Amino acid sequence: xxxxxxxxxxxxxxxxxxxxxxxxxxxxxxxxxxxxxxxxxxxxxxxxxxxxxxxxxxxxxxxxxxxxxxxxxxxxxxxxxxxxxxxxxxxxxxxxxxxxxxxxxxxxxxxxxxxxxxxxxxxxxxxxxxxxxxxxxxxxxxxxxxxxxxxxxxxxxxxxxxxxxxxxxxxxxxxxxxxxxxxxxxxxxxxxxxxxxxxxxxxxxxxxxxxxxxxxxxxxxxxxxxxxxxxxxxxxxxxxxxxxxxxxxxxxxxxxxxxxxxxxxxxxxxxxxxxxxxxxxxxxxxxxxxxxxxxxxxxxxxxxxxxxxxxxxxxxxxxxxxxxxxxxxxxxxxxxxxxxxxxxxxxxxxxxxxxxxxxxxxxxxxxxxxxxxxxxxxxxxxxxxxxxxxxxxxxxxxxxxxxxxxxxxxxxxxxxxxxxxxxxxxxxxxxxxxxxxxxxxxxxxxxxxxxxxxxxxxxxxxxx
Amino acid sequence: xxxxxxxxxxxxxxxxxxxxxxxxxxxxxxxxxxxxxxxxxxxxxxxxxxxxxxxxxxxxxxxxxxxxxxxxxxxxxxxxxxxxxxxxxxxxxxxxxxxxxxxxxxxxxxxxxxxxxxxxxxxxxxxxxxxxxxxxxxxxxxxxxxxxxxxxxxxxxxxxxxxxxxxxxxxxxxxxxxxxxxxxxxxxxxxxxxxxxxxxxxxxxxxxxx
Numbered sequence: 001x002x003x004x005x006x007x008x009x010x011x012x013x014x015x016x017x018x019x020x021x022x023x024x025x026x027x028x029x030x031x032x033x034x035x036x037x038x039x040x041x042x043x044x045x046x047x048x049x050x051x052x053x054x055x056x057x058x059x060x061x062x063x064x065x066x067x068x069x070x071x072x073x074x075x076x077x078x079x080x081x082x083x084x085x086x087x088x089x090x091x092x093x094x095x096x097x098x099x100x101x102x103x104x105x106x107x108x109x110x111x112x113x114x115x116x117x118x119x120x121x122x123x124x125x126x127x128x129x130x131x132x133x134x135x136x137x138x139x140x141x142x143x144x145x146x147x148x149x150x151x152x153x154x155x156x157x158x159x160x161x162x163x164x165x166x167x168x169x170x171x172x173x174x175x176x177x178x179x180x181x182x183x184x185x186x187x188x189x190x191x192x193x194x195x196x197x198x199x200x201x202x203x204x205x206x207x208x209x210x211x212x213x214x215x216x217x218x219x220x221x222x223x224x225x226x227x228x229x230x231x232x233x234x235x236x237x238x239x240x241x242x243x244x245x246x247x248x249x250x251x252x253x254x255x256x257x258x259x260x261x262x263x264x265x266x267x268x269x270x271x272x273x274x275x276x277x278x279x280x281x282x283x284x285x286x287x288x289x290x291x292x293x294x295x296x297x298x299x300x301x302x303x304x305x306x307x308x309x310x311x312x313x314x315x316x317x318x319x320x321x322x323x324x325x326x327x328x329x330x331x332x333x334x335x336x337x338x339x340x341x342x343x344x345x346x347x348x349x350x351x352x353x354x355x356x357x358x359x360x361x362x363x364x365x366x367x368x369x370x371x372x373x374x375x376x377x378x379x380x381x382x383x384x385x386x387x388x389x390x391x392x393x394x395x396x397x398x399x400x401x402x403x404x405x406x407x408x409x410x411x412x413x414x415x416x417x418x419x420x421x422x423x424x425x426x427x428x429x430x431x432x433x434x435x436x437x438x439x440x441x442x443x444x445x446x447x448x449x450x451x452x453x454x455x456x457x458x459x460x461x462x463x464x
Numbered sequence: 465x466x467x468x469x470x471x472x473x474x475x476x477x478x479x480x481x482x483x484x485x486x487x488x489x490x491x492x493x494x495x496x497x498x499x500x501x502x503x504x505x506x507x508x509x510x511x512x513x514x515x516x517x518x519x520x521x522x523x524x525x526x527x528x529x530x531x532x533x534x535x536x537x538x539x540x541x542x543x544x545x546x547x548x549x550x551x552x553x554x555x556x557x558x559x560x561x562x563x564x565x566x567x568x569x570x571x572x573x574x575x576x577x578x579x580x581x582x583x584x585x586x587x588x589x590x591x592x593x594x595x596x597x598x599x600x601x602x603x604x605x606x607x608x609x610x611x612x613x614x615x616x617x618x619x620x621x622x623x624x625x626x627x628x629x630x631x632x633x634x635x636x637x638x639x640x641x642x643x644x645x646x647x648x649x650x651x652x653x654x655x656x657x658x659x660x661x662x663x664x665x666x667x668x669x670x671x672x673x674x
Contacts, residue, residue: 001563001566001567006556006559009558009559009563010558013558013590014558339554340556342554343554343555343556345518345542346516346518346542346548346550346554347542347543347548347567347568347606348539348540348541348542348543348544348546349539349543350539456518456519457518457519457538458510458513458518458519461513461518
């Protein structure tokens with residue numbers, strides 16, 4: 001009976017020990033492949049969003065210039081002695097329509113959108129979504145209005161955060177229209193074509209009431225945060241309106257406050273050339289920043305690059321801990337077989353043959369474990385990758401929130417554009433990790449077995 | 465003379481002051497049963513291990529067919545010239561009786577098992593499912609499966625009841641006299657000693673009488 005036959009009989013007849021070892025090998029192998037898969041996972045972003053965002057440029061107010069201009073505004077002295085810098089009008093802190101039109105008219109620009117600042121408004125004939133858990137110390141009991149020239153190009157809509165459930169988005173020709181959240185519609189029993197009213201939250205009783213017709217109902221694919229402190233504490237209270245509606249409700253008709261303008265480059269145009277053309281446009285560039293939104297994708301990739309680093313650390317942790325676990329298991333396994341080693345030695349079997357049998361047993365267990373694992377790995381890999389990516393995304397979001405609370409500035413968040421994680425288990429990953437696991441097993445068997453094998457046969461037999 | 469123990473001393477490497485065996489000189493022939501007797505700690509099992517090639521003496525030499533057993537040939541010596549039977553049978557637990565015998569050599573295992581009183585049905589069982597007496601028979605069968613001319617047994621009847629002890633002793637005697645092997649047995653058993661052709665008495669690592 002040769003060592004291979006003995007190995008097969010040992011593995012097949014010591015079922016519990018075999019299964020336990022197999023489970024350990026399976027776990028280590030599955031983790032290794034899952035981590036490598038996670039590292040190589042193709043983090044898919046919404047195709048449409050990237051295509052559009054990557055070919056867009058955004059015009060925003062330059063912060064430094066704004067503050068310099070603000071310093072020149074006469075200061076109002078309050079009765080308590082404090083001073084207050086107050087902008088004379090919305091135009092002071094708005095992107096100017098004439099400048100937008102200059103850029104929009106340049107060759108290579110396909111379309112553009114203008115987005116207003118977010119405004120608090122008082123809901124007159126409907127109730128907003130309340131959140132008792134939120135800290136509402138500066139709550140004005142209002143809802144949030146955000147105007148768009150071409151609503152379907154709003155950043156939250158492009159990114160897929162807000163998705164149309166019913167009706168349509170507002171376009172350039174719409175006046176006094178709105179799109180509300182499904183939660184708000186449900187709470188107030190509102191439907192398409194209903195009209196809702198708003199007025200100035202600072203003068204709820206006396207200010208003029210404006211009506212907007214509901215043309216669409218959106219749903220949140222992800223929870224969005226409140227747009228600004230003091231108006232609302234729930235993303236569902238965001239009401240998207242046509243471009244000129246917010247200024248009416250806030251009592252500033254004819255004095256709009258445009259926060260940014262986004263210009264979309266024609267599909268066949270040279271992006272770099274169009275960007276240079278815009279920079280050369282005859283507008284007051286001191287007042288503005290031109291943000292290259294294609295950079296957002298780079299930022300996103302950088303953020304997700306840390307996932308690769310996490311996976312790298314996890315991979316080495318798995319290798320080291322896996323080897324230690326395997327080593328300890330094989331030490332225990334061989335220790336239990338000292339008597340058997342003694343018997344083989346007394347029968348004149350060489351030490352090499354004995355180790356060869358143990359190694360063969362370990363490899364049979366390994367091959368069986370790998371075969372079973374191949375069916376489990378896609379499931380585990382996908383689960384693990386999704387978990388890591390989503391956790392990372394959550395972390396990024398939390399970081400952004402912290403930064404948001406500390407700094408006021410342009411909203412260039414891009415975390416919403418991750419739509420799914422594509423996990424593909426590559427054959428090469430399985431082969432590589434199989435070889436790694438096999439090496440770990442060979443090392444574990446040799447290092448666990450060699451101290452026993454080195455002993456004198458008489459001592460081995462006396463240890464039984 | 466098939467085996468000779470010549471001027472053998474043995475001490476553990478970490479304790480050179482304590483001699484386990486001292487100036488042992490013995491000669492063994494085929495077709496004989498030798499019983500090595502002595503109190504616990506007298507060095508009986510160590511002597512048997514040295515004769516079995518499980519270690520080498522620290523002084524003196526062991527000769528097989530008048531040739532010294534060299535350390536590097538111990539494996540071959542054990543495989544070809546020695547068969548061992550232990551008190552606790554030392555069978556491989558995941559193998560059947562027949563498979564255990566096949567470990568010993570290429571001879572017809574079923575026939576050997578039959579000759580030591582193990583039926584065909586019993587020979588297909590895992591050894592753990594056999595009684596102590598049956599396991600010792602299997603161990604002896606495994607020893608007989610090899611072509612080895614020397615059978616060394618360390619307390620082969622130590623774990624057996626009186627009836628089974630008698631049967632095993634008879635088997636060992638038969639092995640020596642009929643199969644023409646040299647059987648050397650370390651034992652405390654007086655019954656076995658009475659059946660032996662020669663008795664060697666060890667005390668404190670020295671031969672008291674032989």
